[in-house]
Amino acid sequence: MAQYSGLSRAQLTFDYLHTNSTTHEFLFGALAELVDNARDAGATKIHVYTVPKREVRGGYLLCFLDDGEGMDPGEAASVIQFGKSSKRAVDSQMIGQYGNGLKSGSMRIGKDFILFTKKRNTKSIVFLSRTFHQEEKIEEVIVPLPSWDMDTNRPIAKSAKQQEKYLTEIDIITKYSPFKSEKEIHEQFDKIDGESGTLVIIYHMMLLDNGEPELDVTTNSVDILMANVDKEDDSVPPEKRSFRAYTAVLYIEPRMKIYINGSKVCTRRLASCLYKPKMYKYSSNRFKTRSEKEAAKAYHEAQMAEEKARDAESKARDLQNKVGPVAPKDQRVALRQAQAQAEMLRNDADIKKEVAETKKRSLKEPKVLNFVFGMNIEQRKLDGMFIYNCSRLIRMYECVGPQTEGGVNCSGVLGFVDVPYLVLEPTHNKQNFADAKEYRHLLRAMGEYLNQYWKDIGIVQQGVTKFWENFGYLSTNWKDDPSEDPKFKRKRAMQLPLTIQCDQCLKWRTLPFSASNINKEFPETWNCTMNPDTQRNRCSAAEVKQNIPQGFLKKETKTAEEKSQKLLDDIARKSKELEKLQHVKTVTSRQQVNTLVRSTRPEPAKSPATSISARKSVSKPTPRLDLPPPVRQAAMRRPSQDTSAQQRRASIEERAPPQRTKSTPSSHRRDSIEASPQRQATKTSPVKRQSSAPTPTSTRADSSRRETKATPPPPKAKPPSPKPEPKTYPAKKLPPRPLPKEPAVLQVQRKVRVRKKSLQRRGGQAPLLLLQRYQRLKRRKRSWRSWRTGYLKMGHLRMGWMKTRKILERRLKLRLTGTGTVERLLPPAQKVQVQSDGRSSSTSIQGTSMTNGTA
Structure with missing residues (x-):
């Protein structure tokens, strides 16, 4: 070292x-x-x-x-x-x-x-x-x-x-x-x-x-x-x-x-390689970063020059005071040198001060750039913007405006702009610009002018596909090269000027069109003497600049009526969006979902002639237990439109003979399990049972149907618990309500539905969801233990196992057995076994409970 x-x-x-x-x-x-x-x-x-x-x-x-x-x-x-x-x-x-x-x-x-x-x-x-x-x-x-x-x-x-x-x-x-x-x-x-x-x-x-x-x-x-x-x-x-x-x-x-x-x-030269080139002048006050740096630098240099000039002037004055009128020659020479130095520094300070003021004023002046656009008919797949800085390429093939969307709009357009140092400063590697914010603003501006150029050349009116087909682009693949057919090559050559640089004077010459120049390779030593143009066939002739027509950005001017109409349209659109947002509610639990469904469920139509007891007995339809909650709710809300199918189903049920059981030969009367008028109106498959007394809570609709059919009165029998008959009032016959597309699998007693609100306050839809889950598990032939274990994992029910079991027994009159069956508690003398399709399979008086093996 x-x-x-x-x-x-x-x-x-x-x-x-x-x-x-x-x-x-x-x-x-x-x-x-x-x-x-x-x-x-x-x-x-x-x-x-x-x-x-x-x-x-x-x-x-x-x-x-x-x-x-x-x-x-x-x-x-x-x-x-x-x-x-x-x-x-x-x-x-x-x-x-x-x-x-x-x-x-x-x-x-x-x-x-x-x-x-x-x-x-x-x-x-x-x-x-x-x-x-x-x-x-x-x-x-x-x-x-x-x-x-x-x-x-x-x-x-x-x-x-x-x-x-x-x-x-x-x-x-x-x-x-x-x-x-x-x-x-x-x-x-x-x-x-x-x-x-x-x-x-x-x-x-x-x-x-x-x-x-x-x-x-x-x-x-x-x-x-x-x-x-x-x-x-x-x-x-x-x-x-x-x-x-x-x-x-x-x-x-x-x-x-x-x-x-x-x-x-x-x-x-890119301008000579474009079809229908146009130049647009763009001015903006947004490019200030580079100008502010230069202005600050000039101000600092002016201050330093001012300090040097003051110091030189102070030395010259001090030396002048020391040198008298009869001073030696060398002192007078030193004085003149000091004064000359002070004068030179003062001039330099004045110049730098003026430069600093000029740069400060230039901060408010807009910067003007020239955007040039044209169609690249030689290679349409090569499109985008070329960004130069002091004539040196910085960025190439930058997609702006509609080109970023990937469609045919503005595709095939090539553009370029030369940005001076005073507007944008490049990075050290000269592959990007230092101020990314101002560079993005430049690209946005070029996108706006690119849209204007696309409108000016009128390709859309002619047809984009037809335009490219005229120049030999016959393939549907955008990246394919143009056709090499002589007629297409000639057409492309006729639309582009042929420019060559002289090897001696380095001037650019534009040659007149000639069919012999198509695909011709000119020698590397080509010079002006080989130019067929007699006016430009010598190096001393001036270079002719390419004449590029200038375009202008046309901003859309709208009348007061158009502006007001657009404002009204925006207000209406915003109002619709706000209305949609108001109907959207975020829920975090199953209980909130049920509450929201109940609040949005439409109320059944009320008739003034309906009895008070009938109106009180009307309740909401029982959800289908064989469907998940969202589908079940949709089935409850969706009315059937097939009225002919409903009438056929009603006529079949009216003609069906009553079923008799072998265990009770003396009982010949047919009755149904107590149900709500809404369930009766929908004509679901009823659960049938034998009884020695009529149901005390029969509705007006059921009685009117029996009177219409002229059914003989049933034999009198002493009911187990007699209750007074409610008063009924005559009312005109209502048309049958629309039936759901699929019948319910399990019907629940009317008194259970009457107490539904209190049941929801205690446990929501827990009992019904429990039955639904049990039915799915039973269908899959899974054991009772897996049902109980699966239920314990249903944390959204928010109630324990024993509490749910009590609700099932007390409210729904259902009991869960150890063998995996569900029993419905009924009066001591009645027992009916219910199948999954809602039909009664057998009737017995030997127990005090009803067994539903499939729920």
Whole structure:
């Protein structure tokens, strides 16, 4: 480490070299940094080529050779200072602004680079190698910077210490670079034609996981390709897989010839590649971040200049007071120098103050941008926006407006805009913009103008499909290429101007249309003398700018009536949404669901002629126990519309003969289990039983039907518990109520329904849900224990097992046996076994309970 104490240092740690290189996620963006440096140096051409070299990692050297201004030893020394740049200026059109592109770009491509440059009879080398730091285990960044005189090839080292430093630098370069002698080093300078230029050589390339270099230089001899991009993936545009295609659109106004492996790149002006281009001027006050930074910087510089001018003026006045009228000559000379210095600093302070005020006033001025849109009829699948900054491509194929929706609306439209530094500032890697908020505002604005352009060209009126078919897009697949039929190729060529750049003066010339130029490959050395246009067939002729028609954004103006109508429509729509939200209620338990259903259930129609006792006996229909609660409630609320089926069912029930049992031959009267009028009206399958006395709670509807049928009066029998008959009143016959689509499986006694409200207060729908769950389990042939265990898991019932059992026995007159059956408690002399379909299978007087084996 001591032997390198006299060498130049970058004042950074070695780890920063790798960290700085990771800013380039897009590998072609790292290569473009070196092309940008050549353009900023005023180069007219740059050669990007590879040299096979098996000794280095990757197997080749990547070289960038330009004919720019080059660098002298002092400028070369500033290269190793990260963040220092002499290109920063408000009105500068240079791309580099951060002093970081060479280091970050080259370190992203490979581990080491060596730079050869010539300027003003001097030639210098800048050697930055991570391999050198790793082998020598050096933490600081050491950069050898040897220089020579161009005429004598002697090192520029006057003192002995400088000579010793030169020898150390040459030893490092010959040891860790591909050039092992001083002679080979000087041979690289000979590759730079002319008196100035720069050659950058990158080696020890970055590799993929499979050991291959990231850049593929063998597949295409005149191109550099991405090695990790799928060739069959149509979603990847050619600019992201081919460096030749990327450099063709890298600059909005190409003024530099680019060669890749000796083949010239055919650069493109996007405006000349579009069908029906239109330009829209956009002005906005939203882009203030960059302007505010510049204004603050100018204000600070003006303050510093003012302080320097005051200090110089104070020194001049003090010296004038000390020097008398008869002062020596040297004092008078010093006084005049001090006064001249003070005057110069005062002028500089006034200029900077004026610049600061101008920038402050410019904050309120709107920034104007030019949006250009056109149809890409050559490749319609390649659409989107190209965003340039100071003529350099930053973002490409950005979808805006309707293009983000993925439909045919605005598809195939290509647009571009050149944004100056004063409006938006790019990031260090020149692949995005620093202010994301203002950049999103720019994209939204381009989306609005894109909609206007789509309306202006009138493709919708013609038909989008028909428009593309006219240019050879006959396939329904949007990503398919156009037809190569000669008539379609001719039609596309007639609609696009043919522009070529002169190889000598670098001016763009537009050639007149000719059928012979279709698919014609022009020579790389094409110049103005080959132009068939006699007015533009010499380099001295001025370049003709492309005439792009200007469009205007037409904002929709609505009358007062239209605005009021739209307001009323919005109010009506909001009112409907609010009304829907008011009917929505959040429930957290089963009990709240039952309460909500009861509150929304419609009340049955009341007749004024109906008896009071009949009206009191009307209750809500019993839920079907064979259906889950939501379906059961829907069946209760859903009336049947098939009236003919109801009438047929009623007539069949009227003609059905009464069933007699073998155990009670003396009993010939048919009766039904006590039920509500609503259940009778729906004509569900009744549960039949034998009784020696009529039911004391018969309804008016049942009595009216018996009178109509002229049924003979039953024999008198002493009821077990006589009750007074309620008074009835005559009423006209009501039409039968609609029946549910499916009959109920189990009917519950009327007194149970009368007490339903009190039962719900105690346990909600717990008993009915219990029966329903038991019926499902019994149908699946599961045991009583599994039913009881399953019931205990029903936490939403909020009642214990014993409490539910008591409710079943006391309220519903049902008893659960140990064998898994349900018994219905009846008077001592009556017992009926009920099946699952609601029909009585047998009648007996031998017990005091009714067994329902299937519930």
